[in-house]
Amino acid sequence: MRLLLISTLLAWAMLVQAQDFEGGIGFGGLVYGGDLSPKILSRYSRFVEPAGSVVFRYRNRGVLGIRGSITYGNLTGDDARSAYPSRKLSFQTSLLEAALVGEWYLIPDNFLGDSPKITPYLFGGVAVFHFDPEAQFESGYVALQPVGTEGQGLEYYERPYNRTQVAIPVGAGLRMIMGKRSALSLEISARKIFTDYLDDVTGAILDYDQIYDEKGELAARLSRPDLSPQEAEYITNLYRRGGDWYDGYVSFGLSYTYRVSR
Numbered sequence: 422m423r424l425l426l427i428s429t430l431l432a433w434a435m436l437v438q439a440q441d442f443e444g445g446i447g448f449g450g451l452v453y454g455g456d457l458s459p460k461i462l463s464r465y466s467r468f469v470e471p472a473g474s475v476v477f478r479y480r481n482r483g484v485l486g487i488r489g490s491i492t493y494g495n496l497t498g499d500d501a502r503s504a505y506p507s508r509k510l511s512f513q514t515s516l517l518e519a520a521l522v523g524e525w526y527l528i529p530d531n532f533l534g535d536s537p538k539i540t541p542y543l544f545g546g547v548a549v550f551h552f553d554p555e556a557q558f559e560s561g562y563v564a565l566q567p568v569g570t571e572g573q574g575l576e577y578y579e580r581p582y583n584r585t586q587v588a589i590p591v592g593a594g595l596r597m598i599m600g601k602r603s604a605l606s607l608e609i610s611a612r613k614i615f616t617d618y619l620d621d622v623t624g625a626i627l628d629y630d631q632i633y634d635e636k637g638e639l640a641a642r643l644s645r646p647d648l649s650p651q652e653a654e655y656i657t658n659l660y661r662r663g664g665d666w667y668d669g670y671v672s673f674g675l676s677y678t679y680r681v682s683r
Contacts, residue, residue, distance in 0.1 A: 441481065442682040443604070447474040447490070449674015456622040456663030457498030457510055467502050470495040472516075476676050478524075486524035488544070493517050496552070496670055498620050509646040510662065512565065512620045514554045516670070520590055522546030538598050545591040548612065553584050554621040556643055563643065565621040569636050570644040571662070572627055579625070582618040589613040592672075602680040609673040619668035629658045 450469045459465060472494025480486040499511040524544045528537045555562040572578035594608025617623040629648075633641035642649075645660065 441479060441680065443476075443478040443480070443678040443680045445476045445478075445676055445678030447476055447492075447606075447674050447676030448472070449474075449672060451494040451496055451516065452671045452673075453496040453498050453620070453668070454670060455498060455617070455620045455666075455668035456624075457500055457503055457512065457620050459502070460504045464503070468497055468499075470497055472672060472674065474674070474676065476678055478678055480524075480526075484526045484529045486526065486542075488520075488522050488524055488546075490520050490522075491518070492520070492672065494672075496619070507647060508662070510556075510620075510622060512554045512556050512622075513562070514552045514619070516550055516552050518548050518550040518588070520546060520548035520588075522590055526596070536598055540596045541593065542596055543591075543593050544608075544610070545589070548588040548590050549585065550588055550612075550614075551585045552619060554619065556621070556646075558639070558643060563639070565643065566618075568640045568643055570621055570632075570640055571623055571625050572632050572636065575631065575635055582616060586614060586616050588615075604678050604680075606676045606678065607674075608676075609671065611671050612669055614667055614669055617663070617665075617667050619670070620663075622663040624661055624663050624665040627660055627662065629660065631658075 449472055451472045452465055452469055459467070472492055474490050474492040477489040478486060494516055495513065496516055497513045500506050500508045501511065522544045523546055524542050526540050526542045528540045530536050554565045556565055566581060566584055569575070569581065573581040590610050590612050592608055592610030594606050597605045597607075599605055627644065629641060629645060632644055644662070648656070
């Protein structure tokens with residue numbers, strides 16, 4: 422979380438010193454991609470969650486710009502609405518992200534320095550995000566990272582994962598000038614992340630008995646919600662819950678910015 426705050430402050434410090442500074446807000450959605458995602462593209466609409474952001478931008482009146490943003494939203498995944506309903510895994514998490522990206526506008530300003538009314542642009546940069554996956558259990562929700570549903574912390578297993586991670590955002594947008602100082606931006610962005618624990622599900626080979634004996638019944642039941650402890654006595658102890666690919670997420674939305682500098 423400290424790295425998240427430092428990154429946000431650095432982005433703010435760079436942008437407020439700029440001579441052509443914009444600030445604004447954005448609204449849109451987040452979509453999770455990972456082990457609990459559907460295999461059919463159209464079904465991803467079932468997992469769209471709302472998100473909001475605060476945006477800071479500097480443009481040099483040319484084709485380049487730099488943007489900082491703070492985004493808050495939610496991500497969800499659920500086998501009941503996905504590819505493997507019998508597995509019965511699900512998760513939800515709030516997500517807080519601080520990002521700093523460079524923008525490349527494909528249509529330059531004219532010789533008078535005026536921006537075109539509509540300009541497509543591409544962007545890429547770096548982000549820091551914080552997440553904390555939960556799963557529903559009985560009448561409430563349980564934070565999964567402390568439970569260790571994949572044996573984290575046990576011998577021969579990975580250490581508990583960090584809930585603050587780095588991401589690489591890349592995307593495209595369309596900027597529309599609304600007046601002398603205001604603009605609307607419509608964009609979509611994918612995130613390359615470097616963890617498979619966004620949904621608390623990986624491709625690790627797990628031992629049900631070891632998790633049950635050393636982590637407790639709660640960890641075992643959340644690790645394999647399709648089984649009761651009695652049923653587990655009659656099947657193999659070794660299993661995998663997911664695949665080997667890292668997770669990810671996509672954002673899309675509309676932002677309004679207002680130029681506050683001269």
